[in-house]
Amino acid sequence: MLSVAVVSFLKVVSLLGSALTAARLYKNGLSQRYRVFFAYVVFRIPNAAWAFFIDPKSNTYLVWWMATGAIVWIFYVLLVLELYRLVLERYRGIYTLGRRFMYVGVGVAISVSALSLIPKITPHTPQRSRILGYFMAAERGIDLSLAIFILLILVFLVVFRVPLSRNVKVHAAIYSVYFLSNTLVVLMRSLFGLRMKDEVDVLLMATSSGCLIAWLLLLSPKGESVPAPMARVGLSDEQRILAHLDALNRTLLRPSKEILPAIKTELT
Numbered sequence: 001m002l003s004v005a006v007v008s009f010l011k012v013v014s015l016l017g018s019a020l021t022a023a024r025l026y027k028n029g030l031s032q033r034y035r036v037f038f039a040y041v042v043f044r045i046p047n048a049a050w051a052f053f054i055d056p057k058s059n060t061y062l063v064w065w066m067a068t069g070a071i072v073w074i075f076y077v078l079l080v081l082e083l084y085r086l087v088l089e090r091y092r093g094i095y096t097l098g099r100r101f102m103y104v105g106v107g108v109a110i111s112v113s114a115l116s117l118i119p120k121i122t123p124h125t126p127q128r129s130r131i132l133g134y135f136m137a138a139e140r141g142i143d144l145s146l147a148i149f150i151l152l153i154l155v156f157l158v159v160f161r162v163p164l165s166r167n168v169k170v171h172a173a174i175y176s177v178y179f180l181s182n183t184l185v186v187l188m189r190s191l192f193g194l195r196m197k198d199e200v201d202v203l204l205m206a207t208s209s210g211c212l213i214a215w216l217l218l219l220s221p222k223g224e225s226v227p228a229p230m231a232r233v234g235l236s237d238e239q240r241i242l243a244h245l246d247a248l249n250r251t252l253l254r255p256s257k258e259i260l261p262a263i264k265t266e267l268t
Contacts, residue, residue, distance in 0.1 A: 010205040017212030018044035036082040040075045086168045143183040167223035178211040
């Protein structure tokens with residue numbers, strides 16, 4: 001009885017958190033800068049509401065869950081791209097190259113996940129189980145590839161210390177927790193099946209609700225300003241790293257036939 005009450009409470013928090021976050025982003029004008037994120041939060045409102053009116057054990061629930069799940073995949077890809085763009089606003093060349101690698105990585109991950117199911121799916125496997133199996137494989141491939149990409153973004157931020165606004169830093173941190181928690185749930189379902197389904201779902205909903213509250217409270221118009229770098233030990237090394245990053249970005253913006261010779265020159 002307690003778990004049902006907890007799940008219902010978290011569903012309400014998720015619905016209200018999505019609505020309040022969307023309203024705050026729109027009121028503060030941040031919806032124009034974080035367009036994909038704003039659209040995703042708006043989408044979460046009906047996506048959180050329909051679960052209250054459909055029996056979880058019905059076929060209708062399964063169809064809606066898969067349909068909205070596919071839309072969420074698209075949002076995840078676009079959200080990571082938007083986050084990547086915000087981090088690399090000053091480095092369009094690096095952004096373009098990395099975006100291409102991400103597309104390829106997502107495609108390869110989905111293909112590998114789907115191929116891994118072939119030995120498990122036989123002509124005698126029920127049609128519903130086949131569809132659900134391929135759906136879960138696609139979800140696993142997308143989540144894993146995007147998780148790796150997000151981790152690379154975080155490593156990039158740690159290594160290069162690119163000047164960013166407070167909002168972008170907050171958004172990157174919260175979304176990393178939000179998305180990586182979803183990825184962890186997918187992995188746990190793959191490893192343990194449905195044995196821990198209720199516990200995992202409650203943990204995911206709690207994390208998701210916490211992230212929504214963090215976005216609601218921490219994103220603000222004042223957070224859009226980029227603070228001036230503070231003088232500290234090692235600042236000259238950091239400036240030298242950023243100078244190399246600028247040079248690499250300019251190189252990648254050149255025509256493709258000039259890129260390789262220029263990169264070799266830059267590295268030497």
